[in-house]
Amino acid sequence: MENKVIEQDYGDLALNMGPQHPSTHGVFRLKLHLEGERIKKVESYLGYLHRGVEKLSEKLDYDMIPPVLERDDYLSPTSNSLGFINTIESMCNIEIPQRASYLRILIAELQRISSHLVALGTYGLDLGGALGGGASLFLYCFREREKILDVLESITGTRFHTNMNQVGGVRYDLNKISTKKTHELISYLEPKLNQYFDVISNDEIFIKRTRGIGIISKDLVSQFGGSGPVARGSGINYDLRKNNAYECYNDFSFEIPIGKNGDAYDRTIVRMKETLESLKIIKQILDKIPDGPLSSRKPLKSAKLLKPPKGSHYKSVESPRGELGFFIVSDGTSMPYRMKIRAPSFSNLSIVEKLLPGTFIADAVVILGSLDPVFGDVDR
Amino acid sequence: MGNVIKSLKDIGSFMKLPGANLFVTKTEDLFNWASKSSLWPLSFGLACCAIEMMATFSSRFDLDRMGMITRASPRQADLMIVAGTVTVKMGERIKTLYDQMTGPKWVIAAGSCAISGDHYRHIYSVVPGVDWIIPVDVYVPGCPPTPEAFIDGIMELQNIISKGKTNPTFNVSQEALHKESCNSAPLVEPKVKKQKILFQDNFINIEDIYEVSKKLKTEGYDFLNFITATDFDNNLVLTYMFTNYNTNHTSEVNVRLNPDKKISSISDIYIGAEWQEREVFDMFGIKFTNHPRLERILMPEDWVGYPLLKDYKMEQPSLPYRPSREEYESWKTKL
Ligand code: SF4
DSSP: OGGGGGOOSSSSEEEEEOSSOGGGTSSOEEEEEEETTEEEEEEEEOOTTOOOHHHHHTTSOGGGHHHHHHTTSTTSHHHHHHHHHHHHHHHHTOOOOHHHHHHHHHHHHHHHHHHHHHHHHHHHHHHOSTTTSHHHHHHHHHHHHHHHHHHHHHHHSSSSOOOOEETTEESOOOOHHHHHHHHHHHHHHHHHHHHHHHHHHHOHHHHHHHTTSSOOOHHHHHHTTOOTHHHHHTTOOOOHHHHTOOTTGGGSOOOOOOOSSOSHHHHHHHHHHHHHHHHHHHHHHHHHOOOOOSBSSOOTTTSOOOOOOSEEEEEEEEETTEEEEEEEEEOSSSSEEEEEEEOHHHHHHTTHHHHSTTSBHHHHHHHHHHHOOOHHHHHO | OHHHHHHHHTTEEEEEETTEEEEEEOHHHHHHHHHHHSOOBBOOOOSHHHHHHHHHHSTTTOGGGGTOOOBSSGGGOSEEEEESOOBHHHHHHHHHHHHHSOSSOEEEEESHHHHHOGGGTTSTTBOSOGGGTSOBSEEEOSSSOOHHHHHHHHHHHHHHHHHTOOOOBOOSOHHHHHSOOSOSOOOBOSOOOOOOOOOOTTEEOGGGHHHHHHHHHHTTOOEEEEEEEEEOSSOEEEEEEEEOTTTOOEEEEEEEOOTTOEEEOOTTTOTTHHHHHHHHHHHHOOEEETOTTOOOSSSOTTOOSOTTSTTBOTTOOBTTTBOOHHHHHHHHHHO
């Protein structure tokens, strides 16, 4: 397979990038056909992290699947289990207590911020020069992320594979200490995020490097099934938290940031603004969270096996990368007959083959980074 | 400077002579001391564990203070941290990268996946532990290991280096390495219960799919959510899902396939369908006519069989890196 890499079918030079290249954000291989500095054609190869989750889930009981799914999109684990559990709950008509719903969203929004921080930090590394050596942005972002992980640890006991959600409710509750820590986190994060937003949106090098690079038109993004910040950066007002409100998102007031031009700059700014909106949601959760039980089912060990009625069902949630959906076919037993994961990164990433030709090779990493793919999610 | 002198005292002794100081040690010890204090890991990550590894390298835990700087080129690195799930497809690359590193070199397997394959160990595409590919010096358990565990593993490696003893674990049996790779026929699940088609709504004729999706597109269903298939008794059923951005309405379309598994591609209406259809081809062997590049997308190009078909066995071995269940079990009992 490897000898094919140096074949030059188009252009002067064929260059192999990945699968272990640090700027591909995971295990992704691009075969770039170059003419001078310009890219003429791109072929992409993926599947280096294909772990067969869909096949595995056909051998697991419904209650055993969420922890496995959390390993899928590993920057925002709870949104995976949230999507799956939402699908199961609407198949079996399970209602969950209000408090549980609030707690689910609390964790999901905390992880949205931490996920966007990783995206921004690694983007700094990709850009290199911006902000006086991209590494400083990376270090700052990871410093703030650690604070969020601390809060997650105090609530759930783990740093990011939280195992918070289960069918019927949640596993862990807020206590005095973790509530206090969350309050502290908000007052710590708010000025910091605002500061980064100011720095980034006014930084000349950053603007030079990302404005007008990798423009995705509204039409193109929908043709590819793009969603999340990639679609919103191009001006499509589509966020499942508002458009198809699941859980208790209707209780909160927040905005959906929209970009205009659909370039790498807009996508990054949309992500940054989203973190601020998430902070708003978290504040409202802490103010309004009602008392009550954590789950409407018995504890897992004594609960009956879930057996959804025969048929198929599709439901999706908004993960930090876009529409994360689950298509489940049930045959009435305790294991799914077929489960398809609609991965947002997979569709978002498929744009690269259209987007890269014609750009400079130095911009390839900028464009790839602005799509923010997670390869556990792409390859599943 | 004080720290350096302190750590040097462990491997030799200082002597005071009139006019100068003398330090006496064995060269071997000195080299070991040098290499343990400046381990340069190759910077690449595989999965979730890599995120935790990045956290270990960054602000709070700061591995630089242990003399560790990541290198992007294997030729400059002497430590490989395998953080994440190793798949058969990636396995070859890991072997190549390892071979490109200059010696002396060490390997840390971080996380349950790199150690044993974790909950994916019986999946057709996963190598049950990186020690089936390359020798491993230190195992760091956890899913994912916390940064503290990472640091502990690195300190353990430094201990091993300073003792000058390396005895890495290597699982792959020598015969397995010489066996032909990959192209074995797929194992067939002995008795699978295939169901009759479980949903009845929204079925259309197989010839109509192109026209129907064209119509949906003009009706404002811009957004193709996904294409997938399900393996039922006698039939494969393809499911398409479309969404209208403006009305939030989704529309599901199902197609019953004929035994020849052929259907026309819709990738010139929805460009995003190109990858989706490749995935369905890869997993189910459904042939889309008029597709611009119908190749495997997730599995290696020379893979045999279609994993998501019901009678394809989950535990498909793929030599040399993915052992058969028997081989795996016998190795486990040896522990
Ligand atoms: S051990 Fe756990 S955290 Fe690490 S790669 Fe495997 S599933 Fe992910």
